Amino acid sequence: MSALQEIVDVTPVEATPKKYIALGGYASVAVLVLLIAAPLFAKNFIIFQMTMWLIYAIAVLALNILTGGSGQFSLGQSAFYAVGAYTSAILMEHFNVNYALTLPIAGVICFAFGYVFGQPALRLSGVYLALATFALATAMPQLLKLGYFEHWTGGVQGLVVTKPDAPFGLPMSQDMWLYYFTLVISIMIYVFSVNLLKSRSGRAMMAIRDNEIAASAMGVDVALYKTLAFGISAGITGVAGGLGAIAVQFVAPDSYTIQLAIALFLGMVVGGVGWLPGSLAGSAFIVFVPNIAESVSKGLSGAVFGAILIVIIFVLPHGARQIAYLSQHWINKLIHK
Amino acid sequence: MPALRSHALAVTAALAVSLAAASGAFAQKKYDTGATDTEIKIGNIMPYSGPASAYGVIGKTEEAYFKKINAAGGINGRKINFISYDDAYSPPKTVEQARKLVESDEVLLVFNSLGTPPNSAIHKYMNTKKVPQLFVATGATKWNDPKNFPWTMGWQPNYQSETQIYAKYILKNHPNSKIAVLYQNDDYGKDYLKGLKDGLGAKAASMIVLEESYETSEPTVDSHIVKLKSTGADIFVNITTPKFAAQAIKKNAEIDWKPLHFLNNVSSSIGSVMKPAGFENGQGVISASYLKDVADTQWDNDPGMKEFLAFLQKDFPEGNKLDSFIVTGYGVAQTLVQVLKQCGDNLTRENVMKQAASLKDFRTEMLLPGIKINTSDSDFAPISQLQLMKFQGEKWELFGDVISADVGG
Numbered sequence: 001m002s003a004l005q006e007i008v009d010v011t012p013v014e015a016t017p018k019k020y021i022a023l024g025g026y027a028s029v030a031v032l033v034l035l036i037a038a039p040l041f042a043k044n045f046i047i048f049q050m051t052m053w054l055i056y057a058i059a060v061l062a063l064n065i066l067t068g069g070s071g072q073f074s075l076g077q078s079a080f081y082a083v084g085a086y087t088s089a090i091l092m093e094h095f096n097v098n099y100a101l102t103l104p105i106a107g108v109i110c111f112a113f114g115y116v117f118g119q120p121a122l123r124l125s126g127v128y129l130a131l132a133t134f135a136l137a138t139a140m141p142q143l144l145k146l147g148y149f150e151h152w153t154g155g156v157q158g159l160v161v162t163k164p165d166a167p168f169g170l171p172m173s174q175d176m177w178l179y180y181f182t183l184v185i186s187i188m189i190y191v192f193s194v195n196l197l198k199s200r201s202g203r204a205m206m207a208i209r210d211n212e213i214a215a216s217a218m219g220v221d222v223a224l225y226k227t228l229a230f231g232i233s234a235g236i237t238g239v240a241g242g243l244g245a246i247a248v249q250f251v252a253p254d255s256y257t258i259q260l261a262i263a264l265f266l267g268m269v270v271g272g273v274g275w276l277p278g279s280l281a282g283s284a285f286i287v288f289v290p291n292i293a294e295s296v297s298k299g300l301s302g303a304v305f306g307a308i309l310i311v312i313i314f315v316l317p318h319g320a321r322q323i324a325y326l327s328q329h330w331i332n333k334l335i336h337k
Numbered sequence: 338m339p340a341l342r343s344h345a346l347a348v349t350a351a352l353a354v355s356l357a358a359a360s361g362a363f364a365q366k367k368y369d370t371g372a373t374d375t376e377i378k379i380g381n382i383m384p385y386s387g388p389a390s391a392y393g394v395i396g397k398t399e400e401a402y403f404k405k406i407n408a409a410g411g412i413n414g415r416k417i418n419f420i421s422y423d424d425a426y427s428p429p430k431t432v433e434q435a436r437k438l439v440e441s442d443e444v445l446l447v448f449n450s451l452g453t454p455p456n457s458a459i460h461k462y463m464n465t466k467k468v469p470q471l472f473v474a475t476g477a478t479k480w481n482d483p484k485n486f487p488w489t490m491g492w493q494p495n496y497q498s499e500t501q502i503y504a505k506y507i508l509k510n511h512p513n514s515k516i517a518v519l520y521q522n523d524d525y526g527k528d529y530l531k532g533l534k535d536g537l538g539a540k541a542a543s544m545i546v547l548e549e550s551y552e553t554s555e556p557t558v559d560s561h562i563v564k565l566k567s568t569g570a571d572i573f574v575n576i577t578t579p580k581f582a583a584q585a586i587k588k589n590a591e592i593d594w595k596p597l598h599f600l601n602n603v604s605s606s607i608g609s610v611m612k613p614a615g616f617e618n619g620q621g622v623i624s625a626s627y628l629k630d631v632a633d634t635q636w637d638n639d640p641g642m643k644e645f646l647a648f649l650q651k652d653f654p655e656g657n658k659l660d661s662f663i664v665t666g667y668g669v670a671q672t673l674v675q676v677l678k679q680c681g682d683n684l685t686r687e688n689v690m691k692q693a694a695s696l697k698d699f700r701t702e703m704l705l706p707g708i709k710i711n712t713s714d715s716d717f718a719p720i721s722q723l724q725l726m727k728f729q730g731e732k733w734e735l736f737g738d739v740i741s742a743d744v745g746g
Contacts, residue, residue: 045440049433142552145522156524157479158428158454160461248429250458255428259387294385294423299393301423302386 022194023277023324031277032187039179047175048247049287054182055243057283058189060267061276062236068274069197070229071209073126076117076133077264079140080110080234082256084241086144089159089251090152099164099246103185106242107235114234118227137261141253158252161245182243189236193276196232205229270312272321281320285312371445372684377677378418379403380438382450387425392451394656395474396421398666399449401653402674412677415684420444426451428458435459439468446471446689449492449669453477453524456489464488469689471676472669472719476603477528481718483694488686490693490717492669494602496525497532498742499625500574502723503599504536505740506623507544507572511597515546517570519561519585521577522550529576529601546570551581559588566594574599579606583614590618600624602723607632607732608659616731625723625740626733627708628668631658633732641702664703671701672710672719707739 023031035054039047063077087109088102097105117136124132143149145156153159166177196202204225207215216222245251263286271282293304316322371378383396403417411417420442422434431450438444446469450456453475463470464486472492473480476499480491507514518533520526530548534541547568549561558581565573573596575585582604589598598621604610605624608631629636636642645667649658656663677684679692696719699710710719722741726733 043440045436048436052429052433138554142554156454156527158457160457244429248432248458249461250428250432252428252454252457254426254454255458257388257427259425259427290423290425298385298421298423299397 024328027277027324031280035183036180039176044173044175047173047179051175051179051182051247052244053280053283053287054179054186055240055247056264056267056287057279058186058240058243059237059264060271060282060286061189061193061279062233062240063264063268064271064274064276064279065193065197065236066229066233067268068276069202069209070205070226072121072226072229073130074133074230074233075130075258075261075265076136077233077237078256078258078261079133079136080114080237081241081244081260081264082140082144082251082253083113084110084238085245085251085256086153086159086241087238088242089161089245092161092246093159094152100181103239103242106238110238110241111231111235113238115227115231117234118230121230122223122226134258134261137258141257144253144256154252156253158250158255161249161251163249164246178247182247185239185243189239190276193236197276201225201228266309270309270319272319272324275319275321275324277324278320366682367685367688369445369685369687370443372415375415376418377412377415377684378420378442378444379673380435380442380444380447381419381421382424382431382434382438382447382455383421384426384451384455385423387427389426389452392474392662393423394660394662395449395451395666395669398653398656398663399670401656402648402667402670405648405652406674412674413681417677424455426455428454431455431458432462435462439463439466444468445684446686448472448673449474449666451475456480460486460489467686469686469693471689471693472672474665474669477524481716483715483717488690490690490712490719492672492719493665494627494720494723494742495718496528496601497535498718498721499602499723500529500532500576501536501742502625502725502740503574503623504533505742506725508537508540511572512540514544514572514597515568515570516544516572516574517547517549517565517568517596518545518574519549519551519558519565519577521581522552525578525603526550526576533574551577553578557581558584562588562594563592566592570596572597572599575604576601577604579604579609583610586610586614586618586622590615598622602626605726605733606630606659606661609661611728611731619728622728623725624728624733625725626735627705627720627723628661628664629703629705630661630733631664635732639702645703668701668703672696672699675699705735705739 039050059077059081063074066072066074084106087106088099091097091102091105092099121129121132144153163174164178165174166172170177204215204220207218207220208222208225212222267279267282267286270285271278289308290301290305293308294301296304381396381399383393384390385393385396400419400421403419406412407416420438422437424431424434435447438447447463449472450470451474456473456475459470467488470489472490475491476493476496478495478497480489481495518530520530537544547565547570549565551558551561558577562585575582575598577585582600600622602625605626611619629639629642646658648667649656675696676689676693680688694712694714694717696710696712705724708720708722708724712719722739724735724739725737726735
């Protein structure tokens with residue numbers, strides 16, 4: 001974390017300067033306008049890809065709150081994502097619940113799951129915590145295959161989910177509707193997360209991240225905030241999982257392997273740890289770069305992906321936030337000349 | 338941009354009009370998206386990376402075969418443009434790739450996409466879009482369901498029909514035996530097990546003394562074999578993938594358990610199972626097959642095998658000839674070429690499905706003698722015949738007749 005501090009060492013004034021974690025006003029508006037306008041000019045397939053991009057961005061953001069905010073590692077995000085996805089799918093297909101309503105339920109269930117898992121995880125830190133969550137991620141696909149749950153989960157065959165139509169007879173395709181629906185939820189989660197990290201709780205989490213002993217000496221309930229961070233992160237990941245199930249129209253144990261957890265982790269690092277808008281960039285990396293790698297070489301797509309990753313880590317060790325800061329720096333220079 | 342879209346619309350409309358006029362003129366030539374006078378676009382999705390990347394060679398074989406066909410002039414004068422994408426065996430990625438193929442690359446059909454979970458993920462999408470999902474590379478039983486999914490068709494014999502054949506054999510020759518089963522704990526293993534139970538019918542409960550499952554993540558199945566032996570069963574049904582199958586055969590010999598051993602076709606490869614397990618340990622193992630095994634010396638002078646080896650040498654030299662997936666890819670590509678030939682100049686998606694559903698006694702020469710591909714409106718299971726074989730010496734001896742077992746989805 002200290003490396004991150006170096007780059008942003010521009011004489012902090014506020015207790016938690018907002019720019020550490022979020023975009024400035026103009027930049028936010030610009031990004032928002034782009035996100036709203038883009039699908040109007042795209043094919044349905046591109047809109048679907050953009051929807052997946054937003055969904056993974058939510059999941060990366062959730063991990064960012066946990067790692068960037070409270071300094072805990074998790075390689076188990078795919079498990080929370082899976083629980084969210086299955087919650088939505090089962091509610092929609094077995095209980096005919098409206099898709100929009102399944103999302104808060106998925107969020108609450110995953111929050112509880114994350115909070116409970118956070119209890120024992122408290123005793124572990126650093127790499128040991130990463131290993132414990134890793135275990136969770138590898139166990140999840142097998143748990144989903146268990147015969148006991150098969151009636152609900154569809155076992156290895158998975159569950160097919162019906163895609164929702166646009167409501168009120170709006171003249172837009174299913175894909176476009178789902179994109180805007182996802183966009184609204186993403187914005188809600190983003191605003192919530194920025195405010196959370198700026199709040200007293202957020203400051204407590206960051207204090208724990210920077211120095212646990214100092215934080216507890218200041219009166220921060222370390223146990224509470226660590227589990228809370230786990231719960232919130234899991235809850236948000238669950239919502240992303242639910243959205244993912246609706247967009248892909250299918251859930252199966254093989255969709256939520258450790259690969260997904262590692263992809264989310266990658267996305268967070270590429271986007272910039274602790275910088276929430278970076279989630280969008282990180283998610284773009286995990287959604288689009290594999291396709292680029294594949295177009296370079298089919299047999300060696302993994303190697304190409306690895307090479308691209310190494311180049312990025314070398315050139316931009318702080319991820320997308322580095323580009324953002326640099327460009328801001330140049331713009332300011334131009335304006336003040 | 339909207340201006341451009343309406344422009345595109347106008348062009349499409351104009352095209353449609355001229356196409357209509359053209360079809361009036363020659364009545365014969367009819368095209369859907371993805372087919373033209375010079376080209377047929379075929380989409381494919383394979384796990385070139387990820388946990389199932391061993392199957393990726395099937396896609397590479399198909400690519401090499403279509404290249405060969407194109408070099409020889411294509412199909413009815415049209416070249417095949419084979420677009421194959423990687424999904425890493427991850428269903429969400431499969432959906433993305435399938436949509437890319439259908440909506441962006443605009444292929445005529447998606448061919449031989451691999452794996453049960455990935456194909457399940459796009460099953461509904463392909464059928465809603467009415468794009469053929471042809472000859473999927475999985476043995477699950479559900480692909481043979483023309484009533485509900487008229488745009489999806491399998492190719493290989495499905496898992497259930499294979500164990501049904503074993504069940505028939507057991508009931509006929511060993512009606513009073515005790516059966517122990519080892520199966521992989523996933524869709525493939527469970528499908529096989531279901532076929533066995535269905536085949537045994539009412540006697541299943543009394544005959545099967547133990548159903549033992551293992552996970553692919555386990556390093557070895559040795560402990561399961563010991564447990565199975567302790568039941569005293571005299572028939573062992575081995576539903577495992579190649580690595581585990583070789584372990585099981587070896588362990589059987591080690592602990593001196595000599596039941597009548599049924600080995601599923603998935604693992605009947607001589608090169609990757611019987612040889613590593615040790616030929617002396619595999620004597621008398623029974624399996625069923627539909628394809629010729631390259632490592633089997635009895636096909637050395639077989640014309641079909643010679644043709645295949647020539648293809649391998651000339652068009653796909655990087656392929657390992659002992660890899661049985663190459664034979665599969667070769668056979669399924671030949672089947673598609675046959676379907677497209679039958680389509681003639683009517684390359685609509687509807688006609689592709691119609692022709693795929695009217696294969697009559699078609700043979701690719703890598704099929705075992707006597708096995709034929711037959712489909713109809715109500716039968717979307719192209720290969721549904723198998724032949725029993727027994728391992729003797731260093732090769733499989735075929736015995737009995739070709740047996741059919743059709744199971745609907």
